[in-house]
Amino acid sequence: MSFLDSFKDPELSRRLLDQLAAEGQGLRFMEVCGTHTVAIFQSGLHSLLPPGFVHLSGPGCPVCVTDDAEVAAYLEAANKPGVIMATFGDLMKVPGPGGANLKTAQAEGARVKVVYAPFDALTLARDNPGDTVVFIGVGFETTAPTIAATVMMARAQGIANFKVLSFHKLVPPALSALLSDPEMNIEAFILPGHVSTIIGLAPYEFIARDHGVPAVIAGFEPMDILQALLALTRMRKSGKPEVKNLYTRVTSDAGNPKAMAVMNEVFRTCDARWRGIGVIPGSGLTFREAYAEFDAFAALGIELKTVAPIKGCRCGDVLKGKLKPSDCPLFKTACTPARPVGPCMVSTEGSCAAYFKYHLDA
Amino acid sequence: MTDTKVLLDYGSGGRASHRLVGELFLTHFANPELCRLNDAARLELTGPLAVSTDSYTVDPIFFPGGDIGSLAVHGTVNDVAMLGAVPRYLTCGFIIEEGLEMAVLERVVASMGRAAREANVSIVTGDTKVVPRGTVDKLFINTTGIGEIISDPTPSGDRAAPGDAVLLSGSMGDHGLTILSTREGLNFEAPVKSDSAALAGLVVKLLREVPGVHVLRDPTRGGLATTLNEIAESSAAGILLEETLVPVTDAVRAGCSFLGLDPYYLANEGKFICILPEDNAERALAIMRADPLGAGACRVGTVVADHPRQVVLKTVLGGKRLLTMLEGEQLPRIC
Numbered sequence: 001m002s003f004l005d006s007f008k009d010p011e012l013s014r015r016l017l018d019q020l021a022a023e024g025q026g027l028r029f030m031e032v033c034g035t036h037t038v039a040i041f042q043s044g045l046h047s048l049l050p051p052g053f054v055h056l057s058g059p060g061c062p063v064c065v066t067d068d069a070e071v072a073a074y075l076e077a078a079n080k081p082g083v084i085m086a087t088f089g090d091l092m093k094v095p096g097p098g099g100a101n102l103k104t105a106q107a108e109g110a111r112v113k114v115v116y117a118p119f120d121a122l123t124l125a126r127d128n129p130g131d132t133v134v135f136i137g138v139g140f141e142t143t144a145p146t147i148a149a150t151v152m153m154a155r156a157q158g159i160a161n162f163k164v165l166s167f168h169k170l171v172p173p174a175l176s177a178l179l180s181d182p183e184m185n186i187e188a189f190i191l192p193g194h195v196s197t198i199i200g201l202a203p204y205e206f207i208a209r210d211h212g213v214p215a216v217i218a219g220f221e222p223m224d225i226l227q228a229l230l231a232l233t234r235m236r237k238s239g240k241p242e243v244k245n246l247y248t249r250v251t252s253d254a255g256n257p258k259a260m261a262v263m264n265e266v267f268r269t270c271d272a273r274w275r276g277i278g279v280i281p282g283s284g285l286t287f288r289e290a291y292a293e294f295d296a297f298a299a300l301g302i303e304l305k306t307v308a309p310i311k312g313c314r315c316g317d318v319l320k321g322k323l324k325p326s327d328c329p330l331f332k333t334a335c336t337p338a339r340p341v342g343p344c345m346v347s348t349e350g351s352c353a354a355y356f357k358y359h360l361d362a
Numbered sequence: 363m364t365d366t367k368v369l370l371d372y373g374s375g376g377r378a379s380h381r382l383v384g385e386l387f388l389t390h391f392a393n394p395e396l397c398r399l400n401d402a403a404r405l406e407l408t409g410p411l412a413v414s415t416d417s418y419t420v421d422p423i424f425f426p427g428g429d430i431g432s433l434a435v436h437g438t439v440n441d442v443a444m445l446g447a448v449p450r451y452l453t454c455g456f457i458i459e460e461g462l463e464m465a466v467l468e469r470v471v472a473s474m475g476r477a478a479r480e481a482n483v484s485i486v487t488g489d490t491k492v493v494p495r496g497t498v499d500k501l502f503i504n505t506t507g508i509g510e511i512i513s514d515p516t517p518s519g520d521r522a523a524p525g526d527a528v529l530l531s532g533s534m535g536d537h538g539l540t541i542l543s544t545r546e547g548l549n550f551e552a553p554v555k556s557d558s559a560a561l562a563g564l565v566v567k568l569l570r571e572v573p574g575v576h577v578l579r580d581p582t583r584g585g586l587a588t589t590l591n592e593i594a595e596s597s598a599a600g601i602l603l604e605e606t607l608v609p610v611t612d613a614v615r616a617g618c619s620f621l622g623l624d625p626y627y628l629a630n631e632g633k634f635i636c637i638l639p640e641d642n643a644e645r646a647l648a649i650m651r652a653d654p655l656g657a658g659a660c661r662v663g664t665v666v667a668d669h670p671r672q673v674v675l676k677t678v679l680g681g682k683r684l685l686t687m688l689e690g691e692q693l694p695r696i697c
Contacts, residue, residue, distance in 0.1 A: 013679045044681020116621075222679055337689035348622070358683040360674060 007221030008043065016226040017048055024233035026052015028185060030178075030321050032171060033192030034061035034349025039220045041358035053229070056321035057351030059174050059274060060192055062139045063090045064319065064343040064350045067273035069304045070167045071096035074136050077165060077300050078102060078110040084128060085112045086121035087136040094346045097307045118150040125154070125162035134296045137166040137285075142194040144168040144285055145259035148266035151294045163296035166285055169272050171195050172203040173283035177274075178320060179211045186321050188232035189215035190225065193247045198263075200255025204243045214241040217251055266291050273304070275343055276316020315342035318351055325355035332356065368462045373492030382490060386468060390475030391485040403486035405451055407510055412447035414438055415506040423470065423500055425544050427537070427556030428631070430503055431474030436558050436631055437582065438507040439481045443562040444578045444634065446513025446569055452478060454488040455504040460495045470501065481560035483507065509562075513569045521576040522597035526665040527643035529636040531564070531650055532557065532658035533609040534586050538628025539617045554613045559632030564653045568636070572646045577637035580630065584688050587626040589635060590673045591687040601673045603663035603685060627688045637665060 006012075031037060037057040040046050046055055059065045075096050078085045085102065092102045092114065106112045111131075115121050118135055125133035137147050147164060154162040171192060178184055191204055196217040207215045214235035218228035228246055235241050245253050263285070272284025287295040296302065312330055317323035325331050325344065335341035337353055344352035371378035388397055395403050416438050423430040435452065442449040454474070458467065478485050515521075537556040561580065569575060577597075581589040586608070594601045610625045618625045632655060638646060643661055650656030675685040 008678055010679050041683060042677075044675075044677030044679050044683050047681040047683060048679060357686050360669075360682055360684050 004221075007219070007223040009223065013222050013226060016223070016230060017050065020053070020226065020230055020233060021050035023230070023237070024050070024052070026050070026054070027187050027229065027233055027236060028054045028056065028321075029188040029190060029229065029232060030056040030058045030186045031190040031192075032058040032060035032175065033190075033194065034064070034347065035194065035220050036060065036190055036192065036218070036225070037351055037354050038349050039222075040225060041354045043222045045222055045225060046358070047360060056186065057318075057354070058178065058321055059277060059319040060171075061344070061347050061349045061351070062143070062169065063094060063347035064315065065169060065174075065274045065277070066091070066094060066138055066167060066343060067275045068097060068307045068309065069273055071101075072307050073297075073302050073304055074134075074165055075100055075102070075105055076302055077134050077296060078105045078112060080300055082131050083111070083300070084124060084131050084133045085110065085136065086115045086124055086133055087112065088138065089114045090347050090349075091136060091138060093340065094343055095340060118147045119153070122150050122154055122157075122159060122162055125159050126157075129161060132161050132163060132299065134300070135162070135164045137164045137168050140169055140171050140192070140195050141198045141263070144267065145198060145256075145263040148262045151266050151291055152262065154294065155291070160293070162294065163299050164287075164294055165296040165302075166267065166287060167272070168267065168285035169274065170269065170283050170285065172199070172206075173280050174274060174277070175204070175207060177277060177280045177283070179207065179213065181320065183322065184320075186213065187236060188213060190228050190232070191215050191217040191243075193217060193219050193224075193251060196245070196247065196255070197251045198256050198259050200251070201243060201245050201253040208241040208243045212241050215243045217245040217247045219247040219250060276319050310341055313342040315344045315352070318344050325352040326359070328352070366464050368458050368460065368464060368467055368492055370460050370492050370494065373458070373490055379490065386471055387488060387490070390471045391478065391488075392475075393484040393486065395484060395486045396488070403451070403453075405486065405508065407450065407508070410511040410516075412442045412445035412509045412511050413506065414441035414445075415504065416441065417502060417504040419499070419502050420541060421499060422541075422544055423466070425540055425556055426554070427540060428558035429470055429473050430501060431470035431472075432477040433558050433631060434503040434505045435474055435477035435481055435483070436560050438505040439483055439560045439562050440580045440631070440634070442507040442509040443565040444517065444580055445509075445511060446516045446575070446578065447509035447511045448566055449481065449483050449507050449509040449562045451508045452483050452485045453506045454485055456488070456490045457498050457502040458490065458492045459498045459500050460492055462500055467501070474503075477560065481562055512566065513575065517575050517578040519577055519579060519593050520596035522593050522599050522601070522637045522665045523576060523639075524599055524665050524667040525640055526576055526637050527640045527661050528590075528601060528603070528663040528665060529638070529643060529646060529650070530586070530608065530660060530662045531561070531633045531636070531656040533611050533614070534581070534630060534633065535610055535614040535618065535625030535628035537631040538585065539614050539623070539625070541629070542621065542623070543617060554611070554617060557630055557632035559655050561632065561634055561655060564650065564655050565634065567653070568646060568649050571649055572638065572642050574642060575636060575638045575646070578634055580634045582631060583629050585625070585627040585629060586635070587624070587673065587685045588687050590685070593635075593637065594673050595671050597665070598670050600666040600669040600671070601663055602666050603673060603675050605675055605677045607660055607662045609658050609660060626685065
C-alpha cells in the first residue's frame with residue numbers, strides 16, 4: 001500500500017469508526033471547507049458515520065458565500081466594452097440577480113476566459129494590451145496570496161491593464177460570526193486544511209478559548225477526517241476543548257508567514273458580504289492604497305449595490321448549519337444542479353450540490 | 363500538394379478541390395468504391411444494419427495516443443459495434459479552416475486512413491468544405507458508420523436485468539484526462555495517453571462466442587457514470603458499482619486529484635461496458651482479456667432490483683453513495 005493509499009485504508013477506517021461508535025454518543029460537527037464536504041460524501045463516510053454523528057457543511061465554499069451583490073458587480077464588469085474577464089471555472093454558472101451568470105453573459109458577447117491560475121490571467125493581460133483583463137478574486141486565505149503575488153508581478157512587469165475585483169474572504173471572522181449566533185448548535189469544528197496551511201493555528205484559538213468548542217485542523221483523506229472526529233469526540237467528552245493541528249504532514253502550526261506577508265502587502269481587511277449570512281466585520285480583503293491602481297472597482301467605476309435576496313432560497317440557513325440541504329423546500333424541486341437557485345447548488349463543492357449528487361436516501 | 367496552406371479554393375468544387383481529393387484523400391483512403399468518385403457510394407450489405415454518426419471537434423487535434431483523424435474512425439466504428447454489428451463502411455465530412463497547414467491536414471488524413479484499414483472499414487464517400495478563417499477551429503470531421511448486425515436480439519441500453527454482471531474492458535478516464543492536460547493554456551503535464559482504439563474486432567469476437575449479451579456501450583463523453591445512469595434509466599433497473607473494482611491508472615487518479623476532476627465522468631475512446639447474465643461473465647472476461655484492447659477487463663458491478671434508475675457506488679471504505687449523471691461539463695475548481 002502506498003503512503004497516500006494508507007490514508008484511505010478500509011480496515012483502519014472500520015476500526016476508527018468502531019472506536020467512534022464506542023467512545024462517542026454522537027457529535028454535531030461542522031466542516032468549513034468545500035473539499036471536506038466533497039471528501040466526506042465521495043468517500044462514503046457520510047453514510048458510515050455512527051448514530052448521532054451529524055455532518056454539517058458550513059460557509060467553506062468560496063463560491064457559495066459569494067454575495068448576490070458581488071455576482072452583480074462582476075457581471076456588470078463583464079458587460080463593459082474592452083473588458084476580458086478571467087475567472088476560476090466554478091464561478092461560470094453562479095446565478096446573479098435575474099438568473100444571469102457568466103455563461104449567459106458570454107453567450108451575449110462578454111469575453112470570459114476560464115483560467116486555472118491567476119498568473120494565466122496576467123499572461124492574458126500581456127497578450128491583450130488593448131483590453132482590460134479583470135480577474136475575479138474569489139477565495140479564502142488559500143487563494144488570496146497567489147492573487148496578491150500576481151498583482152505584485154503585474155507591477156514588477158509594468159502590466160497596467162491587469163485588474164482584480166477582490167471579493168476575498170477570511171475564514172476566522174466567519175467562524176466567529178457563526179459562534180456568536182445565539183441559535184448556534186455546533187459542537188465541534190473540522191477546520192479547513194488548505195486555509196490553515198496559510199494562516200496556521202493561532203487565528204482559531206478563540207474558538208475553544210472564548211466559545212468552549214473544540215476544533216481540529218484536518219486533511220482530506222478518510223483517515224484524516226476520522227482521526228479528527230475521534231479527537232473532537234474525546235475533547236468534547238473530557239470537557240477540555242482545544243484547537244489542534246492534526247494535519248501536520250502538510251500544515252505547520254505557524255502557517256506560511258511568507259504567503260501571509262505577500263497577502264498583507266497587497267490587501268488589507270475590510271467588511272465583507274457573505275451570501276446568506278450578511279456583512280461580517282473584518283472578513284474581507286481589499287486593496288491597500290499602494291496597490292489601488294489594480295483595483296477593478298475603481299478602474300471600471302463599479303460599486304457593490306444591494307440586490308434583493310433570491311426568493312425562497314435557504315442557502316444562508318444551510319451555510320449556518322441550521323438546515324439540512326434536503327430540508328430546503330426548493331431542494332431537488334425548483335433548485336437542481338441543472339437550474340441552481342442558490343449558490344450551494346451551483347458550486348461542485350457546495351453542500352446542496354454534494355447532497356444532490358451523493359446522498360443516498362436511506 | 364503544392365500549397366503549404368489550405369486555401370478557400372480547395373472547397374470550391376473546381377480544380378483545386380479535385381486536386382485535394384485526388385492527391386490527398388484518395389491516396390490515404392484508397393478503395394475501389396471511393397475511387398469511382400460517383401455522387402454516391404454503392405454498398406453491399408445484408409440483414410439488419412447499424413448506423414451511427416458523430417462529429418469530431420477535439421481540441422487539440424493531435425494528442426498523446428491519437429489525433430482527430432484516428433478518433434473520427436474509432437469513435438464511430440465503436441458506436442456501430444456497440445449495437446452488436448460488424449462495422450463495414452464510413453462516410454466522412456471535413457470542414458477545414460482556411461489557412462490550416464497542408465502538412466497538418468495530410469497528417470490527419472493519413473492517420474484516418476490507417477485507422478480505417480486497421481478497423482477493416484472502407485471510407486466510401488466524403489465531402490470537403492473550406493470555410494473562412496475564424497469560422498471553425500482548424501478542422502472538424504463528421505463520420506457516419508454503417509455495419510451489419512450479427513447479434514439477435516441486439517444488445518441495447520434498455521436490456522440490463524437484475525442479476526446481470528457489469529463488466530468493463532479496461533481503465534477509465536485516460537482519454538478525457540489526456541485531452542484536458544494537453545489543452546492549450548493548461549500548464550499541467552501528466553504521463554497519460556488517450557486510449558482511442560477501434561473495439562469492433564474484440565466486440566465481434568465476444569458476441570460470436572458468448573450468447574446473451576444484454577448491453578454494450580462505450581463510455582465516451584460523460585464517462586462511466588453518465589453511461590451507467592443512462593442504462594439504469596432505460597432499463598428501469600438499479601446498478602451497484604464497486605469502487606475497488608473500477609480500474610483507474612495511478613496517473614489518471616493523480617491528475618484528477620490535482621485538477622479537481624472525477625475519472626468516472628471523463629471520456630474514454632477505447633473501452634466498453636458489457637452487461638450480461640452472471641453465468642456468462644467469466645467466459646466474457648476471458649475473451650476480453652485475451653485481446654490487448656481488453657487486457658484490463660474486469661467485473662465492476664451488478665444490476666440490481668433495488669434503487670431502480672439509480673447508480674449506487676460502494677466506496678473503498680464500504681460506504682454507499684449515489685453516482686449521478688454529470689450536469690454539463692466538469693469545471694475546474696477554485697481550491
